Amino acid sequence: MSQAKKVAIIGSGNLGQALAYRLVSSGYQVTIGSRNPQRQNFTTTLDDSIMKEVHVGTVKNCFLIPDISVVFLAIHHRNAADLLSPIRTLLSGKILVDASNRTEPCQTGSNAEELASHxxxxxxxxxxxTLSANALQSDIAVEDVHRVHLAADDVAARETVACIVKDIGFCPVYVGDLQAARRIEAYPLQVLPGWGGPTVISCAIFFVWLGIMVIKYSVKYAKSKESFPWERIPLTLLNLLVCLTAITLLAITYLPGCLAAFAQLYNGTKYKLFPSWLDFWLRCRKMLGLFALLFSVWHAIMSIAFLSPGSMRWWYEPITDWKANSTNAVHRYRLNATGESALTLGILSLLLLILTGLSSLPSLSAVFNWGEWRLIQSHVGYTALFLAVVHVFAMSSRGWLMHSTSFFYWNSFLCCVLPCLVLAMKLFLMLPCVSHLLSRIRDGKDRRPFLRGRGERKCVDIQLLENDTV
Structure with missing residues (x-):
C-alpha cells in the first residue's frame, strides 16, 4: 500500500471500529492501536470479511510504522494524555485527528487545543x-449533507485529512484554525438548535387561540341556559383549536417574506440590513412551517376520527332507500357539496404542505437546484395556504350567510384574516410592475429613492439605470 493509503486508529470502541470499517471499505490499510491487543475482539455487526483486514497492535506500534502519518484518536479525551505521554518522541510530525467530544460546552478551550498544548x-x-458510528458504517450512498467539520492550525495537515474525508465519501468543511474546535465540539451538545424561538412562537399562538376560545365560550354560556359541553373538549374543541393554530402558523411562515420584499422596495436596495426582529423571523420560517405541518396533520387525524353525520351534520344530506317488497325505509347519509368540497380542499392543502415539508429535509433539498427548491418552498407553499383558506371558506360560508350580522366574530372568520392579508400582499408583489422592480433590486440594481437625515426625506434617485454597479 502507498503511504497515503495507510492510517492508524487509537481506540477500538464503536467509533474506532466504524471508522476502520469505512476506511477499509474505501481502500485504506488500517491499524488499530489497543492497550490490550491480544484480547481485542470485534463484536460489532460489521462485515467480518472487511474487519478481518484490520490489523490490531499496541498503541506504540501504530506510531512505529513508518508509512503511517495520520493517526485518528477515537478515545475519551481524559485518556489521551496518559496514553500518548510515554511515546511523546514518536509523535513528531504525526497528524493526530482528535475525534473526542465534551460532556458540556466550554468557551475558553477545546479538547483539541488542550491536546496541542500537551x-x-x-x-x-x-x-x-460530529459523526456517529452508524453514519460511518452505513453502506448507503452518502450525500454532501454528511459533512465532516475540520479545524487545524496546520493547513497541510488539514488538507491531508480532508483528502481522507473525500475518499470515504464525506464532505469536508473547513471551519477555521484550531480555536474553531470549540464550535465543532459544541455541535453534538446542541439539542435542536434554532428551534427555541419557533417553539415559543408556536406555543404562544396555540395559547392565544385557547384564550380567545375560553373568553368567547365563557361569554356565550354565561348568557345561555345551556351547560358547557365538557365532554367535547378532548376531541371536538381541541380539533378546532389545533385547526386555528395550524392555519395561523402557516400564514406567519410566509408573512416575513412579504415584509422583507416590501422593505427592499421601500429602501430601494437589497444591501440594507433588515431589522433584527425581521431577520430573526426570516430565519424561523422553516421551523414555523414544520410546526404548521405538524398541527395540520394533527387536525386531519382528529377530523377523520369524528367525521360522521352526527358530528358534522351540515356536511351530510339524508337519503332514503326502500327495500323491495317492504314498507320499511332505510335511512342513510351521504356527503353533500359542502362536505365534499371542504374535504377535497383540505386534503389537497395537506398534501402540498407535506410536499413542502419534505423538500426542506437536507437529504432532499441537496438534490434540488435553486429554481426547483424555490418553486416548492414558495409557490407550492402559497398554494397550500390558499387552499387552506378556501377549505375554511367552504366549511363556514353557509353559516356566515345564515348569520350575516355576527359571522365576523366567529373563529372560522378570524383565523382567515391573517392568511388573506398574506395572500393579498403576495398578489401585489406578483404584479408585473412590482415583480420587475423587485427582481432588479435583488439583482443588485440600487434604486435608493430616499435618504433619511435630520428628519427629512430627500429624493436622490428615482430611476433604474441599466449600467448600475454595486
Missing part, C-alpha cells in the same frame, strides 16, 4: 466528532 510536536486536526 504535545506541540504533533500536528493536531479536529474532526470526525
Amino acid at each position: 504535545f506541540p510536536e504533533a500536528r493536531i486536526v479536529k474532526g470526525f466528532n
Whole structure:
C-alpha cells in the first residue's frame, strides 16, 4: 500500500471500529492501536470479511510504522494524555485527528487545543466528532449533507485529512484554525438548535387561540341556559383549536417574506440590513412551517376520527332507500357539496404542505437546484395556504350567510384574516410592475429613492439605470 493509503486508529470502541470499517471499505490499510491487543475482539455487526483486514497492535506500534502519518484518536479525551505521554518522541510530525467530544460546552478551550498544548510536536486536526458510528458504517450512498467539520492550525495537515474525508465519501468543511474546535465540539451538545424561538412562537399562538376560545365560550354560556359541553373538549374543541393554530402558523411562515420584499422596495436596495426582529423571523420560517405541518396533520387525524353525520351534520344530506317488497325505509347519509368540497380542499392543502415539508429535509433539498427548491418552498407553499383558506371558506360560508350580522366574530372568520392579508400582499408583489422592480433590486440594481437625515426625506434617485454597479 502507498503511504497515503495507510492510517492508524487509537481506540477500538464503536467509533474506532466504524471508522476502520469505512476506511477499509474505501481502500485504506488500517491499524488499530489497543492497550490490550491480544484480547481485542470485534463484536460489532460489521462485515467480518472487511474487519478481518484490520490489523490490531499496541498503541506504540501504530506510531512505529513508518508509512503511517495520520493517526485518528477515537478515545475519551481524559485518556489521551496518559496514553500518548510515554511515546511523546514518536509523535513528531504525526497528524493526530482528535475525534473526542465534551460532556458540556466550554468557551475558553477545546479538547483539541488542550491536546496541542500537551504535545506541540504533533500536528493536531479536529474532526470526525460530529459523526456517529452508524453514519460511518452505513453502506448507503452518502450525500454532501454528511459533512465532516475540520479545524487545524496546520493547513497541510488539514488538507491531508480532508483528502481522507473525500475518499470515504464525506464532505469536508473547513471551519477555521484550531480555536474553531470549540464550535465543532459544541455541535453534538446542541439539542435542536434554532428551534427555541419557533417553539415559543408556536406555543404562544396555540395559547392565544385557547384564550380567545375560553373568553368567547365563557361569554356565550354565561348568557345561555345551556351547560358547557365538557365532554367535547378532548376531541371536538381541541380539533378546532389545533385547526386555528395550524392555519395561523402557516400564514406567519410566509408573512416575513412579504415584509422583507416590501422593505427592499421601500429602501430601494437589497444591501440594507433588515431589522433584527425581521431577520430573526426570516430565519424561523422553516421551523414555523414544520410546526404548521405538524398541527395540520394533527387536525386531519382528529377530523377523520369524528367525521360522521352526527358530528358534522351540515356536511351530510339524508337519503332514503326502500327495500323491495317492504314498507320499511332505510335511512342513510351521504356527503353533500359542502362536505365534499371542504374535504377535497383540505386534503389537497395537506398534501402540498407535506410536499413542502419534505423538500426542506437536507437529504432532499441537496438534490434540488435553486429554481426547483424555490418553486416548492414558495409557490407550492402559497398554494397550500390558499387552499387552506378556501377549505375554511367552504366549511363556514353557509353559516356566515345564515348569520350575516355576527359571522365576523366567529373563529372560522378570524383565523382567515391573517392568511388573506398574506395572500393579498403576495398578489401585489406578483404584479408585473412590482415583480420587475423587485427582481432588479435583488439583482443588485440600487434604486435608493430616499435618504433619511435630520428628519427629512430627500429624493436622490428615482430611476433604474441599466449600467448600475454595486
